[in-house]
Amino acid sequence: MPENRKSISAVSQVRKSGKIRIRPTRYGWIFLVVVFSMLAGSINYNNNLGFLFTFLLASMGFVSLIHSFRNFSDLRIESVQTWPVFEGQTAMFQIHLGKISASHIGIRFRLAGSETAEADLNPKGRNRRTLSIPAYKRGVIKPSVLVVDSTYPFGIVRFSAEYDVSSVCFVYPKPVPVHQLTPQDLIQAHAKEEKLYAEPDDFKGLKSYQQGDPIQHIFWKAYSRGQGLMIKEFSASETPSLLFSWYKIKEDTTEKKLSLMCAMILKAHGLNLKYGLKLPGRIIEPGMNERHKHKCLEALALF
Amino acid sequence: MLRSAGIVLKNQEKREHTPAVVLIMATAAMPLFFRLPIWIALWCLLLWGYTALAHYKHWPWPNRVVRTGLTVTGCVLALHFLERSFVGGRTFLGLLCIMAGLKPLENACHRDRMMTLLLVYFTFISSLFVIENLLITLYMFFAVFITTAGLIHFNHSRMPAAHGLRLSAIILAQAIPFMIILFVFFPRSEGTFFSASRSGQGSTGFSDSLAPGSVSTLVKSNSIAFRAEFKGDIPAAENLYWRGLVLWDFDGRTWRKGRHYLNTLYRFSGRNRVDYDIFLEPHRKRYLLAIGLEQALAIPETGNPQSRALAAHWRAQFDSEESIIKQAIAYFQANPFQYTLNPPLLSSNPVDAFLFETRKGYCEHYASAFAFLMRAAGIPARIVVGYLGGERNPYGNYLIVRQYQAHAWTEVFVAAKGWVRVDPTSAVAPERVSTGVAESLIADELPQFLQRGKFAGLRLYWEKTKYFWDSINLRWNAWFMEFSRYEQLGLRMRLGRIARSHLNQIVFAGAALIAVAASLVLFRSRRGRAILRQDPVVAGYYLLCKKMERAGVKREAFQGPRDFVFRKVKRFKPAKARPGD
Numbered sequence: 001m002p003e004n005r006k007s008i009s010a011v012s013q014v015r016k017s018g019k020i021r022i023r024p025t026r027y028g029w030i031f032l033v034v035v036f037s038m039l040a041g042s043i044n045y046n047n048n049l050g051f052l053f054t055f056l057l058a059s060m061g062f063v064s065l066i067h068s069f070r071n072f073s074d075l076r077i078e079s080v081q082t083w084p085v086f087e088g089q090t091a092m093f094q095i096h097l098g099k100i101s102a103s104h105i106g107i108r109f110r111l112a113g114s115e116t117a118e119a120d121l122n123p124k125g126r127n128r129r130t131l132s133i134p135a136y137k138r139g140v141i142k143p144s145v146l147v148v149d150s151t152y153p154f155g156i157v158r159f160s161a162e163y164d165v166s167s168v169c170f171v172y173p174k175p176v177p178v179h180q181l182t183p184q185d186l187i188q189a190h191a192k193e194e195k196l197y198a199e200p201d202d203f204k205g206l207k208s209y210q211q212g213d214p215i216q217h218i219f220w221k222a223y224s225r226g227q228g229l230m231i232k233e234f235s236a237s238e239t240p241s242l243l244f245s246w247y248k249i250k251e252d253t254t255e256k257k258l259s260l261m262c263a264m265i266l267k268a269h270g271l272n273l274k275y276g277l278k279l280p281g282r283i284i285e286p287g288m289n290e291r292h293k294h295k296c297l298e299a300l301a302l303f
Numbered sequence: 304m305l306r307s308a309g310i311v312l313k314n315q316e317k318r319e320h321t322p323a324v325v326l327i328m329a330t331a332a333m334p335l336f337f338r339l340p341i342w343i344a345l346w347c348l349l350l351w352g353y354t355a356l357a358h359y360k361h362w363p364w365p366n367r368v369v370r371t372g373l374t375v376t377g378c379v380l381a382l383h384f385l386e387r388s389f390v391g392g393r394t395f396l397g398l399l400c401i402m403a404g405l406k407p408l409e410n411a412c413h414r415d416r417m418m419t420l421l422l423v424y425f426t427f428i429s430s431l432f433v434i435e436n437l438l439i440t441l442y443m444f445f446a447v448f449i450t451t452a453g454l455i456h457f458n459h460s461r462m463p464a465a466h467g468l469r470l471s472a473i474i475l476a477q478a479i480p481f482m483i484i485l486f487v488f489f490p491r492s493e494g495t496f497f498s499a500s501r502s503g504q505g506s507t508g509f510s511d512s513l514a515p516g517s518v519s520t521l522v523k524s525n526s527i528a529f530r531a532e533f534k535g536d537i538p539a540a541e542n543l544y545w546r547g548l549v550l551w552d553f554d555g556r557t558w559r560k561g562r563h564y565l566n567t568l569y570r571f572s573g574r575n576r577v578d579y580d581i582f583l584e585p586h587r588k589r590y591l592l593a594i595g596l597e598q599a600l601a602i603p604e605t606g607n608p609q610s611r612a613l614a615a616h617w618r619a620q621f622d623s624e625e626s627i628i629k630q631a632i633a634y635f636q637a638n639p640f641q642y643t644l645n646p647p648l649l650s651s652n653p654v655d656a657f658l659f660e661t662r663k664g665y666c667e668h669y670a671s672a673f674a675f676l677m678r679a680a681g682i683p684a685r686i687v688v689g690y691l692g693g694e695r696n697p698y699g700n701y702l703i704v705r706q707y708q709a710h711a712w713t714e715v716f717v718a719a720k721g722w723v724r725v726d727p728t729s730a731v732a733p734e735r736v737s738t739g740v741a742e743s744l745i746a747d748e749l750p751q752f753l754q755r756g757k758f759a760g761l762r763l764y765w766e767k768t769k770y771f772w773d774s775i776n777l778r779w780n781a782w783f784m785e786f787s788r789y790e791q792l793g794l795r796m797r798l799g800r801i802a803r804s805h806l807n808q809i810v811f812a813g814a815a816l817i818a819v820a821a822s823l824v825l826f827r828s829r830r831g832r833a834i835l836r837q838d839p840v841v842a843g844y845y846l847l848c849k850k851m852e853r854a855g856v857k858r859e860a861f862q863g864p865r866d867f868v869f870r871k872v873k874r875f876k877p878a879k880a881r882p883g884d
Contacts, residue, residue, distance in 0.1 A: 038425070041432070047431070049439070049443070050428055053427070053443055055481070055486050056443075058485065060451060060474055060478040063477045067470075106459045153459070155457075155458040
């Protein structure tokens with residue numbers, strides 16, 4: 001599961017590429033063959049009932065086209081939202097649809113590489129549909145095209161429209177199990193040789209909680225007394241900042257190195273330390289919030 | 304967690320909708336049961352019954368081997384027990400029904416169901432080719448309604464079944480104007496693409512020859528040969544001679560067409576002209592019945608010496624042809640001839656045996672003997688086979704002529720008058736001409752349907768019902784089934800368009816189609832669209848939003864339910880407590 005739905009996501013607008021395409025399905029071709037052979041038979045035997053039946057079927061096919069068109073047009077896709085995942089998980093793409101005035105039945109959505117989701121859309125309902133693409137490899141998933149189609153009502157003709165989707169889903173390398181990492185491992189990866197962090201009992205004082213402050217340092221006693229959320233401050237002048245260095249990691253393959261670095265980032269983030277990345281060709285200065293975490297992980301994904 | 308979109312696999316391998324498939328197939332194939340032997344109906348019903356029960360009671364489903372075996376068995380049975388001619392014959396229909404019985408068993412995936420439905424349409428049109436009356440026309444709409452509802456439902460199974468029925472009805476109603484326009488304006492041609500034998504299911508009627516026994520066998524059949532609708536009064540019974548075939552060649556026993564037969568529709572020119580239309584039941588022959596007139600003298604050199612002697616005697620005795628004819632008729636009247644369906648068999652000289660020994664026979668014997676006598680006496684004569692009489696339908700001004708009213712008589716050529724009809728049967732059994740078959744024969748000989756049984760009153764009522772239904776069908780036939788190229792031209796002319804050219808016709812039809820299509824597109828009815836069932840939680844949430852908005856707290860577009868509730872709803876202090884909030 002993506003870590004937190006509220007966390008970073010990539011939302012992109014979509015743009016329709018091309019017009020609505022109309023093509024008969026395989027059953028549509030068979031239907032045409034059936035109708036034409038009936039017509040030929042009726043003409044040959046000069047049978048009025050045969051004509052009537054043939055024309056009835058042909059007319060129904062024709063009328064169904066109109067129903068199909070009305071069912072499919074007036075659909076607007078506004079944006080596609082996605083969240084980063086780790087290798088081995090499933091990337092989710094949530095499609096946000098624009099407001100519709102009437103029901104649309106049997107609309108199918110498909111991204112390049114995803115499954116086909118079929119939906120009946122209600123004007124009153126919340127219109128978002130989610131498609132999933134399994135993330136097998138680290139990197140980015142870029143399903144550039146969203147295909148929306150429908151064969152309502154008879155399944156003999158298919159209306160389809162293509163949309164350009166620029167949403168990109170980052171697939172972070174699969175982290176080594178985080179609990180196996182010790183703080184020593186983190187220090188070992190640090191680029192510089194220096195003393196890193198102060199003892200935790202350099203307690204300085206309390207300050208009121210602000211969003212973004214480490215949750216581990218909340219002074220619960222004060223809260224239980226009704227004094228609001230307060231944070232313990234420590235005298236360590238600065239939070240130690242680590243710079244994880246590619247060159248210091250002792251693994252053989254690239255992927256394993258990246259996995260390890262990913263785990264380290266997650267651990268550091270969990271411990272509320274400042275961390276940065278030093279990769280061949282790129283240095284990310286230490287930082288410590290969500291945004292920074294994702295920036296580092298993205299760098300790993302794109303490596 | 305609110306319900307997310309149903310994720311469906313493509314072409315799901317799922318056997319569902321079995322009862323619907325069976326029902327639809329049964330609806331389409333049922334009319335064929337009336338034209339096929341009963342074992343076909345049993346085959347289908349058994350298979351469908353098993354299919355339905357296998358679905359409901361989870362009986363074992365036949366696998367592919369069993370299905371193939373059944374198919375082969377069915378085909379073998381059909382080919383064995385039905386007649387030989389293939390295209391359009393009963394064999395084709397029988398095979399179609401065999402397949403119809405088996406097809407619902409092939410129901411593994413969506414593709415199977417779609418193929419079954421498309422074949423259902425095809426099966427149904429075959430029944431339209433063999434049954435042609437008003438009832439099946441109405442049934443056609445019903446069958447299309449059901450099948451299309453199935454088509455919709457199979458494609459969108461999440462919707463309730465009622466949705467399919469409703470949409471099918473709507474589309475059917477919207478399609479009918481197009482259907483009518485196409486039917487009226489689609490160009491008809493006279494010819495055919497390829498000549499295949501007609502798939503007529505009527506009885507054979509006459510063969511092309513007449514021998515002793517030919518006509519009497521037809522008396523067993525009560526089926527309708529044709530109907531004749533009269534614009535004025537229906538002629539008297541003795542004038543209801545319907546000419547079918549003229550036979551010229553006699554070999555001593557059998558009369559045949561010969562080379563002189565002309566295959567055209569005759570314009571009759573009798574003395575008292577009568578206007579009528581003929582509605583012919585399908586048969587495989589290429590002639591058309593008409594009251595009318597026509598054009599010999601050949602008899603074999605040997606055989607039937609006694610008759611020749613008799614004829615020669617008359618020839619010597621009398622001068623005029625009329626006298627000879629009268630003499631021959633008198634001969635029949637004077638001697639004890641009997642009109643019967645079961646005469647003794649005739650020996651090597653059939654005419655002699657009939658005229659001098661047995662003196663018992665049906666119309667073909669009398670006609671044959673009489674014609675022979677005439678030819679032997681030097682008067683050109685020929686045999687005419689057709690029908691005599693007709694049942695009047697009280698509900699319409701027309702006659703129903705049935706096979707048992709088949710008749711054979713003669714025509715002789717008199718110099719001043721041309722071909723004159725002489726019916727020797729009238730000399731022996733005048734009731735046959737004036738009243739009908741039932742009155743001319745002994746009760747024992749009559750077929751079942753002509754005998755007066757018990758329940759006479761009930762029978763009368765039943766007869767009346769049949770007459771009424773028959774008259775409706777005749778009107779239907781006249782109005783609808785006969786709409787051909789001829790009528791199409793007439794209609795166009797009556798519409799005031801000199802639309803002889805195809806271009807005009809196409810433009811008009813195209814314009815009409817576009818008009819109807821445009822009206823459909825423009826007529827956007829929101830209420831007409833399907834109403835989806837909504838998740839009750841979602842419905843409740845939107846109700847809350849609406850109520851809050853009324854109270855002055857509007858949900859922003861970017862606020863999700865939690866956000867909205869915790870931020871705005873919980874902090875909301877109602878200005879006034881209004882009862883009912």
